[in-house]
Amino acid sequence: MQFAHIRFMLKLLLLTGLFLSGFVIGITIADQSENQTDTLSLDQNSAPYVPGELIVKYKDGTVAALAAEGSGPVALEALGAEVSTDFSSEGLSNLQALDISGPLSVKEAIDELEQSPYVAYAEPNYIISLSLPETEPAGPDDPRALSALSVPNDPKFGEQWGLANTGQTGGMSGADIHAKEGWDTTTGSDSIVVAVIDTGVDYTHPDLAANIWTNSGEIPNNGIDDDGNGYIDDVHGYDFINNDNDPMDDNGHGTHCAGVIGAVGNNGVGIAGLNWKVKIMPLKFLRADGNGDTAASLNAIAYARRMGADVISCSWGGTAKSQALGDAIASTNILIPCAAGNAGSNNDITPHYPSGFDSPQIISVAASDAKDGIPSFSNYGASTVDVAAPGDWIMSTYPSSLGYPYVKMKGTSMATPHVAGLAALLLSKNPSMTPSALKAKIMETVDKLSAFNGKTVSGGRINVQKALGGGSSSSGVVPLPGMSQSPKDLNGDGKFEDVNGNGRADYSDVVTFFKQMEWISKNEPVTAFDFSGNNRIDFTDVVKLFQSI
Template sequence: GEVIVKYKDGTVAALAAEGTGPVALKALGAEVATDFSAEGLDNLQALDITGPISVKEAIAELENSPYVAYAEPNYIISLSLPETDPAGSDEAGDFSALTFPNDPKFADQWGLSNTGQTGGVSGADIKALKGWEIAKGSDTIVVAVLDTGVDYTHPDLAGNIWVNPGEIPNNGIDDDGNGYVDDVYGYDFINNDNDPMDDNGHGTHCAGIIGAIGNNGIGVAGVTWKVKIMPLKFLRADGTGDTAASLNAIAYARRMGADIISCSWGGKAKSQALGDAIASTNALFPCAAGNEGSDNDKTPHYPSGFDLPQIISVAASDAKDGIPAFSNYGATKVDVAAPGDWIMSTYPTSLGHQYVKMKGTSMATPYVSGLAALLLAKEPSLTPAKLKARIMDTVDKLPAFAGKTVSGGRINVYKALGGGGSTPGVIPIPGMSKPPRDLNGDGRYEDLNGNGRADYSDVVTFFKYMDWISKNEPVEAFDFSGNGRIDFTDVVKLFQSI
């Protein structure tokens, strides 16, 4: 019973709403529910269809008007709710060699540091430990989480929650004049109140991946340790919402200065209004690619599939640097991969568990949001387009994602922050046009021929030029066995790692 309509430039939406303009809404049995013009989306309105006419018929009538740019249903948006695996309040992973950060469940966070602890492959992670040597984040960067809300009282999140500086709590007044009363911690756009508390769990889990406080002796660590999470609830406890609520949430994030808007949701319905709202912002939009295990090039998914410079579409990777069966992909429509298979993160205390594991591209997306926040903290002048390019250009190229994503790889925090560059003294091996490269940020140069991937040709090159390497290259860059010299054990270790 609801329609979103965009009037062409020059049409006076107010007159149309009164039924005296070129589009007589009253004749359609329609009335204006929301005028998005006040939120910076000019000539865009949500209509309630209250008469006998159907939504389909109303859209046909509206699109026949020369004054209407487009009309569409107010699409229902539903989360593809991930499986969950609760972690007990006293449960902590085995630290083994890990002593930093001191968050007790950090050893369960294979996406940040993978030692094979979950049966995965050691090193199949985003190289967070080395990345944190360069940057840990800043509370000047604001990441809006458009989701089911966020538990802003969670002990691992409370210190990183955005607080509206222009609002006086609980005085019943819109102190900052933004149209929302007492919006201290954000807003709930689906229930139309000022409490964006999470009653589902999905949003809090995503928020923890982005910015759970690191090295605080409790719970988990986020990709960025310092950040401001802006909770924007537009999905109900059952995971459902609608386009109109998402438009209001995006407009709020834009007005209140969010640098990154994280979207761990989507579907196959293409809402032009949603695309227009995203295009009106100057923020990066990491968007989930979807959990149907399908090719987004053939069956588009939105909002991840909009061709906009603000959007970076995210697939999931697993603990073996493979692509999980549930993850969508697309050689031209999905940009990067990030860990998304059984990810440990925060959960609303009111729902019975403070930490759970979930899986889905919903979990992969906030890894990218967290990385973007780290990059902006280090380089505040980066535009959304440059942020996207940096993240995509510094991935670890992986066979599982070749031809499955635009970048062909999984994000690497260390390289994105400027680490992993050439070590002084590393030069091209004879017959190679490019110098060797460190693809995984561990300080050793497994890509001996410099072609951007590690494969068996690198092992052959190492074996053939081992004597030359030992005399011409820095030993530490090619000592894969760690014995302090270049010998056949390094060939074996390189072979095993590939």
């Protein structure tokens, strides 16, 4: 659409002459690492928003209709409205950000726009604030913590209780997500991309650099938008709050989340991410002081969708319900784990966003501690919070420029990337899994725990081993005679082609299946081994298994 037509449209909108009375928006925005504060309303104490900016969504068909009526340039400067960003080009149809200056305040502009027959909604460009998280620097490596482990060989893995809990932090042995057992099935794939929308990521960190996403369509440092996506030299993501191509983390929060998802594993350095191999896409929308805004988050979500992210991890939020943010999330076909919040409150009563949007793409995450309890800071909700994951004093990566290469943090911010990492592991097995299938698999395979009964939808904490089809699970599959491990579903299709449970599908599985057909038919679920689809276990299944291998 021509800029003149946009200006003409806005003049029509602003001159409708209709005014709204009693327009109130309640808002709380805060980080997941501290309790949420600053509850304000737009018509009283001035809710936190970017001065002179707002976001407007036009009704379907409005833009084209008004453009057709346009007759030339219209000076909007006198009215104080200017289009700063047209999100339509990012796949968010009829959504725009406006700069408001001159005679109209943000509230006055919203009042008028909301009464226009052409406007679906208008809202301020809310500020999203990330309070500085509580951190604890990592101590020196303790070789005793690793002595019982052969893999992975990362020296700080012994301090990652959330992945393998032996009681090493004073917790309860086994109160973990069984990552080590899950890695018998897969340790990830560098074809899976996880976007971390946060304070950026230290893409030079020695435990992250090999797993950082690279835009193959961009030639570095040539000052040209080689791939035509609207961003110049976006080689390793983008900074949408400072509007440049350097998403370096100058806060620490985003790098910590990225390490949980995908610090390089078994490389003899630092920690192990849930994925040893993965691609982390750094998308910065929060500054060093932890402040960002809704418009920047919309651009980050749109970029992640456009550039092929498979999972989007969002460790932030608050009680403000930005409809624009909800629309941006709904426009994706990507699983989006979101932090439930750190107010220690019930999200069923006090909604939290973006985790509380009614969107099938979202999986809302509470925190669990090293004793499989729910920490006092973690939000919860029997109908609004889906699962729990480790979030209490989690060891992970941190920008060395901020003083320490590894620190411990706590919050649902730390729980969320555990779920994002599990989703990436599932996709490494079966890249065709839909967001709804991923969400269902993660929720169906939790460890049911009393602490989360009535506190989350699933009633439990995630279990990597079960989700990946290893070990015992709700499938009812058990080890065959003479086998030490249960069969595994390696590709997520519901068939347990790894019959002997050794983590791979090969001809030994065919031999084992042939020898144990009668036992399988009597002791295993038929659906798990009916490779031919004839609803029984017979020689045709052996043939199909042989052909698939």
